[in-house]
Amino acid sequence: xxxxxxxxxxxxxxxxxxxxxxxxxxxxxxxxxxxxxxxxxxxxxxxxxxxxxxxxxxxxxxxxxxxxxxxxxxxxxxxxxxxxxxxxxxxxxxxxxxxxxxxxxxxxxxxxxxxxxxxxxxxxxxxxxxxxxxxxxxxxxxxxxxxxxxxxxxxxxxxxxxxxxxxxxxxxxxxxxxxxxxxxxxxxxxxxxxxxxxxxxxxxxxxxxxxxxxxxxxxxxxxxxxxxxxxxxxxxxxxxxxxxxxxxxxxxxxxxxxxxxxxxxxxxxxxxxxxxxxxxxxxxxxxxxxxxxxxxxxxxxxxxxxxxxxxxxxxxxxxxxxxxxxxxxxxxxxxxxxxxxxxxxxxxxxxxxxxxxxxxxxxx
Numbered sequence: 001x002x003x004x005x006x007x008x009x010x011x012x013x014x015x016x017x018x019x020x021x022x023x024x025x026x027x028x029x030x031x032x033x034x035x036x037x038x039x040x041x042x043x044x045x046x047x048x049x050x051x052x053x054x055x056x057x058x059x060x061x062x063x064x065x066x067x068x069x070x071x072x073x074x075x076x077x078x079x080x081x082x083x084x085x086x087x088x089x090x091x092x093x094x095x096x097x098x099x100x101x102x103x104x105x106x107x108x109x110x111x112x113x114x115x116x117x118x119x120x121x122x123x124x125x126x127x128x129x130x131x132x133x134x135x136x137x138x139x140x141x142x143x144x145x146x147x148x149x150x151x152x153x154x155x156x157x158x159x160x161x162x163x164x165x166x167x168x169x170x171x172x173x174x175x176x177x178x179x180x181x182x183x184x185x186x187x188x189x190x191x192x193x194x195x196x197x198x199x200x201x202x203x204x205x206x207x208x209x210x211x212x213x214x215x216x217x218x219x220x221x222x223x224x225x226x227x228x229x230x231x232x233x234x235x236x237x238x239x240x241x242x243x244x245x246x247x248x249x250x251x252x253x254x255x256x257x258x259x260x261x262x263x264x265x266x267x268x269x270x271x272x273x274x275x276x277x278x279x280x281x282x283x284x285x286x287x288x289x290x291x292x293x294x295x296x297x298x299x300x301x302x303x304x305x306x307x308x309x310x311x312x313x314x315x316x317x318x319x320x321x322x323x324x325x326x327x328x329x330x331x332x333x334x335x336x337x338x339x340x341x342x343x344x345x346x347x348x349x350x351x352x353x354x355x356x357x358x359x360x361x362x363x364x
């Protein structure tokens with residue numbers, strides 16, 4: 001039993017960096033709850049012709065510049081050392097890098113703050129670039145964003161109802177400006193934004209916000225050098241059509257069902273017939289209980305019977321999300337992370353998720 005518990009703790013800790021990043025981008029759902037269900041809800045929301053929240057980003061660039069307002073910058077003196085983590089429960093001995101965690105206020109009036117976990121590079125941390133992972137060889141910030149995801153929060157409940165792509169990019173930018181004030185040694189460092197899944201929106205939108213502010217202020221506020229996105233969700237029609245074709249080419253749905261989906265759901269122009277939702281619903285029912293992101297992988301049916309991952313790159317424990325949730329809801333862990341005592345959840349409070357849903361993918 002003790003060996004099993006150790007494996008569970010170790011698995012949770014090894015999954016921590018990956019999962020914290022997923023919270024930002026993926027706006028994710030738990031594996032044991034059914035990732036396929038989350039994707040289905042997203043497709044259904046699109047096919048029912050609800051205007052997506054992400055459209056709130058679209059407006060002329062000139063208007064965006066005209067609407068530019070000063071960025072909130074709060075006092076950061078002494079907060080870097082206050083955020084330093086002494087140790088994490090279950091973390092192996094001999095850690096050779098510094099790590100920090102805490103909150104950065106992005107809107108003091110609303111009481112909105114974003115939670116981060118920062119790991120310095122074990123080698124050459126004073127010269128290596130800085131990377132923001134939105135869901136090894138660099139100094140990496142893992143950010144839980146927007147407020148309502150993970151440990152990030154707001155004291156204004158309406159913030160959870162009105163979050164969208166634009167406000168998420170704006171808050172992430174305010175976070176970065178203040179974080180760099182807290183860690184001034186990184187202000188001139190080469191900076192990269194990386195992510196996957198719904199980061200197909202977040203990464204380029206944040207990059208645009210950084211470039212816009214550099215232009216408006218006529219200075220390099222953030223030394224952005226590049227972006228990287230993996231398995232990106234960028235365009236609804238393209239991604240949804242690709243999902244349907246994937247089912248079809250892997251014999252998960254029949255030729256007839258595929259033809260009906262294409263005819264009724266009109267993925268190309270984002271309009272659908274009234275029958276589209278029922279066709280998609282029938283298609284998901286035919287898929288059965290599978291991991292839609294890896295149809296050959298096992299799913300987490302009875303996590304209490306599992307002994308945890310073997311640690312192999314090819315062996316992703318399908319119950320790892322459950323271990324992580326347990327780990328991050330442990331009082332000692334929350335204290336070590338300088339987090340407010342709360343019930344940690346990947347998509348805790350946001351109405352945003354009801355439209356975007358919890359898009360995620362496991363990096364394998």
